[in-house]
Amino acid sequence: xxxxxxxxxxxxxxxxxxxxxxxxxxxxDECSSEMVKTxxxxxxxxxxxxxxxxxxxxxxxxxxxN
Numbered sequence: 001x002x003x004x005x006x007x008x009x010x011x012x013x014x015x016x017x018x019x020x021x022x023x024x025x026x027x028x029d030e031c032s033s034e035m036v037k038t039x040x041x042x043x044x045x046x047x048x049x050x051x052x053x054x055x056x057x058x059x060x061x062x063x064x065x066n
Contacts, residue, residue, distance in 0.1 A: 006019075009026055010052070020032060
C-alpha cells in the first residue's frame with residue numbers, strides 16, 4: 001500500500017497532500033511538476049533555487065516536515 005505524503009511545501013509554503021520528501025523537506029506534487037518544467041531562463045527559476053536551498057539548512061527545513 002502506497003503512503004500518502006503530506007506536509008507544508010517548502011516551495012509554496014502551503015499545507016499539501018501528495019508530494020515528496022527530500023532531505024528534511026517536503027515538496028508538493030504541484031510545485032515539483034512546475035519546477036521540472038521551468039527553464040533556467042524563466043523568471044521563476046531563481047525563486048525555485050532560493051526555496052530549494054532551505055532543504056540544506058536543518059534549522060530552516062524542520063518546519064517543512066510533517
